[in-house]
Amino acid sequence: MAELSRESGIPIATIKFYQREGLLPPGELTSPNQARYGPAHLRRLALVRALINIGGLSVSGIRDVLAAMGEPDTAPHDILGVAQHGLPQAPPAAADDTARSWAAGRVAEVVAELGWRPPPGSPLVAALIETVCMYRALGHEWAVEALPVYAAAAQRIARADIDALAAAPSTEDLVEGAVVGTVLGDALMATLRRVAHAETSRERFGQLTSGGPADPPEPTVR
Amino acid sequence: MAELSRESGIPIATIKFYQREGLLPPGELTSPNQARYGPAHLRRLALVRALINIGGLSVSGIRDVLAAMGEPDTAPHDILGVAQHGLPQAPPAAADDTARSWAAGRVAEVVAELGWRPPPGSPLVAALIETVCMYRALGHEWAVEALPVYAAAAQRIARADIDALAAAPSTEDLVEGAVVGTVLGDALMATLRRVAHAETSRERFGQLTSGGPADPPEPTVR
Numbered sequence: 001m002a003e004l005s006r007e008s009g010i011p012i013a014t015i016k017f018y019q020r021e022g023l024l025p026p027g028e029l030t031s032p033n034q035a036r037y038g039p040a041h042l043r044r045l046a047l048v049r050a051l052i053n054i055g056g057l058s059v060s061g062i063r064d065v066l067a068a069m070g071e072p073d074t075a076p077h078d079i080l081g082v083a084q085h086g087l088p089q090a091p092p093a094a095a096d097d098t099a100r101s102w103a104a105g106r107v108a109e110v111v112a113e114l115g116w117r118p119p120p121g122s123p124l125v126a127a128l129i130e131t132v133c134m135y136r137a138l139g140h141e142w143a144v145e146a147l148p149v150y151a152a153a154a155q156r157i158a159r160a161d162i163d164a165l166a167a168a169p170s171t172e173d174l175v176e177g178a179v180v181g182t183v184l185g186d187a188l189m190a191t192l193r194r195v196a197h198a199e200t201s202r203e204r205f206g207q208l209t210s211g212g213p214a215d216p217p218e219p220t221v222r
Numbered sequence: 223m224a225e226l227s228r229e230s231g232i233p234i235a236t237i238k239f240y241q242r243e244g245l246l247p248p249g250e251l252t253s254p255n256q257a258r259y260g261p262a263h264l265r266r267l268a269l270v271r272a273l274i275n276i277g278g279l280s281v282s283g284i285r286d287v288l289a290a291m292g293e294p295d296t297a298p299h300d301i302l303g304v305a306q307h308g309l310p311q312a313p314p315a316a317a318d319d320t321a322r323s324w325a326a327g328r329v330a331e332v333v334a335e336l337g338w339r340p341p342p343g344s345p346l347v348a349a350l351i352e353t354v355c356m357y358r359a360l361g362h363e364w365a366v367e368a369l370p371v372y373a374a375a376a377q378r379i380a381r382a383d384i385d386a387l388a389a390a391p392s393t394e395d396l397v398e399g400a401v402v403g404t405v406l407g408d409a410l411m412a413t414l415r416r417v418a419h420a421e422t423s424r425e426r427f428g429q430l431t432s433g434g435p436a437d438p439p440e441p442t443v444r
Contacts, residue, residue, distance in 0.1 A: 149382035153375035158418030196380030
């Protein structure tokens with residue numbers, strides 16, 4: 001275990017905690033107080049760390065994801081469902097009925113346009129509606145104009161993800177890849193959006209920084 | 223203040239904490255122990271909550287973002303920069319030099335393909351390289367195949383975001399919109415990806431769930 005800790009860079013106490021919580025299988029006992037750990041343990045530890053640090057999953061969320069990954073007859077579709085289920089969601093906005101039905105309308109338009117058929121009562125669609133409500137609660141419903149572009153982009157990304165998944169070298173890779181792709185893909189997309197914002201904003205507003213605005217912005221009311 | 227608490231749904235103690243931390247300006251004093259709060263306070267409270275709950279920003283991160291929003295001559299481009307700066311980033315992967323230079327190569331390809339010109343030493347590009355390293359550290363470098371599609375999608379989204387921003391009704395809306403759009407856009411995109419994954423995965427792998435796989439997957443090694 002000291003070697004596993006050194007190779008993974010994770011303290012022994014933490015590794016023991018993961019074992020007690022069922023996130024890491026025990027090593028193969030070679031004597032009453034010696035166990036052997038292999039590459040599968042190192043890989044599992046790396047996955048658990050990524051789910052915690054990048055995915056923000058709780059210990060029980062990770063346990064659910066790992067259990068689904070371990071079931072021999074779980075379809076990739078269902079694994080993705082579990083990976084999604086464990087991920088943190090935006091808390092419900094304090095929205096009134098008017099705001100919520102406006103948001104539901106915008107989301108329904110986009111879903112229809114892309115030909116998506118989410119199951120009735122889908123928690124993902126409910127989460128979308130909540131996020132769209134937040135724009136309005138914050139006084140930025142005009143920003144929801146970009147929603148169809150976001151949805152079309154999500155569609156293209158999902159196709160590329162599933163193409164890459166379908167080419168996974170083994171079923172085990174496919175299943176773990178669905179989890180890793182869900183979590184790391186969020187981080188990747190968030191960072192790429194920031195790079196693209198900086199590029200587009202320099203193109204569009206760049207002259208404001210260099211030459212000074214033609215029409216100076218008013219100070220924000222504090 | 224009791225009224226502000228009731229309308230915003232935020233406890234008085236929390237509102238006082240935000241004031242002490244400089245996240246909410248004081249009300250207009252109408253008597254030694256009475257202050258008047260207006261719609262600007264309610265809106266600021268909603269923004270602070272969104273930055274904490276959805277953006278995961280720290281109190282000092284929010285203070286930086288609000289300070290940049292309050293500067294009269296800050297270009298939208300720079301506000302976006304500050305909003306980005308305060309946001310949590312993936313921790314550096316435990317990657318060796320080979321892995322990091324492989325990841326840097328993949329990121330450079332994508333940046334060149336889109337004609338992006340990030341500044342030398344860009345922390346966003348460094349964050350991208352770290353995330354690409356994580357795929358490899360987790361044994362899923364094959365999933366990086368989808369990177370160009372992610373980047374092109376980010377480009378389209380950024381253009382739509384900046385178009386919507388440029389149509390903001392006032393400079394104040396534009397500046398706050400940049401912050402809100404950065405934070406809520408992440409949540410929106412993460413949820414849309416999950417919906418799109420479920421749709422695409424049902425199309426592609428749907429028969430596995432209903433009919434049983436032709437080639438049964440092996441159980442995951444635990």
